[in-house]
Amino acid sequence: MLMNADALAEVLGASDAVLFDFDGPICDVFRGLPAPGVADELAALLIARVPALEARARATDDPMEIHRLSPEGGGDALKVVETALTEAEVAAVSLAGLPVDGSVQALHAARESGRRVAVVSNNSGECVRRYLFLHGLLEVVDEVIGRPHLRPDLMKPSPHPLLTAASSLDVAPDRTVLVGDSVTDIEAARAAQARSIGFANKPGKRASLTEAGADAVVLDMRSIASALT
Structure with missing residues (x-):
């Protein structure tokens, strides 16, 4: 249509x-591995490195928004979040149907x-x-x-x-x-x-x-x- x-x-x-x-x-993408759970995991990684970002990281259930936020935590936080996001995406597409x-x-x-x-x-x-x-x-x-x-x-x-x-x-x-x-x-x-x-x-x-x-x-x-x- x-x-x-x-x-x-x-x-x-x-x-x-x-x-x-x-x-x-x-x-x-996240049909078999729900995005909110991935976002929670990414948020935990980011918060562990930059506690000041907790409120903003917990305010979204979109993994991409966590990734967009991560540069504010510095280069290390960005690398950790992007690596974890990529690993989650690769796992997710295997379950996506x-x-x-x-x-x-x-x-x-x-x-x-x-x-x-x-x-x-x-x-x-x-x-x-x-x-x-x-x-x-x-x-x-x-x-x-x-x-x-x-x-x-x-x-x-x-x-x-x-x-x-x-x-x-x-x-x-x-x-x-x-x-x-x-x-x-x-x-x-x-x-x-x-x-x-x-x-x-x-x-x-x-x-x-x-x-x-x-x-x-x-x-x-x-x-x-x-x-x-």
Whole structure:
């Protein structure tokens, strides 16, 4: 299902590369290893080194937010948290189950359409490659651009990962389109002068992704596969 078939066709037609966010459009990363538990473990590691950050670390159940907070504790805290987060992600994707419905078809359709294909994620490149390997998708993807090492400030909504992907694929940023399920994905695409397709996989996301400026919004990844074929 999609909101506007013409908008989706126009966006894809103007793109030479399709960039897929990982957690949401392809994989529910923490399906088998719940994110709040991972966040608690990361928070404990951070607090042990920087007790002054306890209130802020305990205020979120999102592992990524703990990682964004960790540089305030210094380089050692950042390294410890990032290493633990990467290990948790790699463990999590082994328990995450099958890819999101329609995502395999969308990846193959993008590749078979002659476009370059990349996964651009705030998750570690290690966990993305592990998951793609487990599900026979690694060869469908030209590039995996994971979380910048020890630089949470360069994660989306920074345009850095998208610009890195475009450069690696040898495609102009404005000839790429990012498929993402979060407002930060849409913001990153706008900052990189790329197009964006919002994947509204939960109630309320249609409105938030549209308001953020997504060029098209789909409710099912199969819509992207259909538009590409």
